[in-house]
Amino acid sequence: MAFDRPRRILLYWGGEITYEGGTMSYRPMMSKKLFRINQRISFVELVDKIYEFMEVDREQMKLNIVYRHIVSRGVYSDITLTDDDGMEGIFDLFDADPNFCADDQTAELVHPGPYVHDIISPMTPHRARSIFYDLIDDSTLQVKRCDGTFWDHMPIPTRVWHYICLAGFEGVASLGRISVDHALITSLVERWRPETHSFHLPIGEATITLQDVEVLWGLHIDGPPVTGRDTTHSADAWSQLCMELLGFMPARSDIDGGRLKVGCLSAALDRLLPDDVTDDMCRQMARTYLLVLIGGILFSDNSGNKVPLLYLQLLRDLETVGRYSWGSAVLGTLYRSFCNATSPTARTICGPVLLVQLWTWERMPTLRPIRLEPAQEHHGAYGSRWDVGFDLRNAPRHVLSVFRDQLHILRPNEFIWQPFSDELLDMLPHYCTAGRDIWRAVTYLICWEIVECYLPHRIMRQFGLHQPIPDQRLIGNQAALHLTDRRGRANTDWELTHRQ
Template sequence: MASLITKDPHISDTINNMGPCRALRGRVNGLGYSPDARLMLYLELVGFVSTAMIWTFNLLYNLISALGERWRPETHTFHLPCGECTVTLEDVALQLGLPIDGSVVTGVSAIAELAALCYSLLGASPNDDESNFLGLKFTWLKANFEHLFVNATEEELMCTARAYIMHVIRGVLMPDVNNNRVHLQYLSLLADFHNVHSYSWGSIVLAILYCELCQTTKPNAVDIGGCLVLLQSWALYRMPFLASVSHKPYVFSLFNR
């Protein structure tokens, strides 16, 4: 394995030299509650109905860590005794139901009147003590949108659906180092529900997962972001024998079978 490394130090060097096993921590933030049934129409309209159901999960970090030890940044593939393999856009589409064609999901250079944007699309905005914000805390989203009134209007349902999707985007699909909030750049993309599906959400989810896996090859890496639910489900589907042993600390050695 060491011969595959062409430049930066790789965690596999530590493993090859009989170093200690490393278990990464996941930067994920699940919602902890399922969406209200009245939101399903809007979630289906925007193409997030499948991912919206990932509100809780049980991640196997020994398995995820072992996969990171086999990742090659040069090729964006896992190097296994049987050959190379990787998570593809097809996997994203089949397992998460996200669109993989369409416009690129990019950030915006500036957002004017942040509070006005929140009031317009969410019907609420953080308090004055958070006036200098560029992102919404997950705790704020949950406190304000977890429960719906029985007589909620269509506008309130749409606002709640946007809040739910915002949490899913940054808490489950694309977690990063700021895993306690979601940037407002995504809120502007949810303004028109009929246009949300035109973005290639699957592409950015896969790209961020690749980037996070590249970061975890560094020997000093301690955590990992990206869509770990996708990574784990892909591994267990492609290599089902791992299901019975993925909770054990020697998962890495199983790839040598």
């Protein structure tokens, strides 16, 4: 009998086994751990592994090991393991069916795919495939953001807040400080496919849409794209521009290429407005807040402590900056960040990943923490309802294996396709629903050099519609678009480039 490939065992403990209706089951709140069997281990070796993973003292706890396997769909039997003969019985089941699985939700829950190669190529390097074949370790991606400065300087002065609202950032600026779970984001990256810009889950494809950006963050999704000429400036020129638009001149050491250290922005926000504050001073402070918000949350890079000055030139006229399609720019940046993070060599992820966490909490109850505060009416963007305390005692957090497990066994009734009811949408501010006419538009998302396809026709269930077999619109040039970046493209007019 040839047991010649790794098998993954899902270990449950700490709950209750039940036998009802002729099948074996268990309480869902049991602790879980995935581990791998690489060879024909003995019963004693298996026991040692289980003690190791449970992190308990074998002198204080005696194990009773029961193996569950599928007899037919929805019907399970059990094998009590006490010696090597029981282990041989399990190996016989493995050998009898190469695709044997202890759960009937799918033939093989952990296989990275793809099974059909008309859209997704098996040759595309992907984090999930490399982990499956032990080519990389199971380390968690580090989420890079530098928005702490923004929340440290709340509340925003009233006259300054007026200009932030005028610029169209009222919704996202009202979110509050929300921590990002790096393990949750990593588990979702492993489910992301760059070819379709969607998560491939046991219940089907799902993704973050323009609806989510607008409802959760209140960002404008219609209007001119966030792009233009990528002008290269000297450090002195950037300093002069900061003096004009932000009201202070940073030291040359605070400017790194076209990026500004967030520390000097924090120092600028520390200064109190004088009693005789002028309108220009309020505008300058508003731009400082916006630059931290844009560079720290919406378009953060891998530095973790610098914000791109590229966006400063767009903030010159606060009366017109709100006309830009900031929401589509954020979504395009998010797609690009997740696509890059699927690389087996990726160690970090940046960009608006908080949006993904809020999206997950809205749609997958098994992955979200329990709110301590009761639901209440919200007057801002809907994502602000998660700026609350959580009961984390029974909630999965910061453990990659737990999130992987929850996604592997995700059932249809554990995914909310439409978390935003019509009644809810009618209660939200106008800026959270102003672009609903284009939520389902198949188009491109642009942010400077970034161009990413937006494919809502692949996830029609998120809009309450029947999902037909989707066509392959906009997919053909995805690989070429992903290769486009700003390196070596100084002074490029990206708007003109995209038109060509």
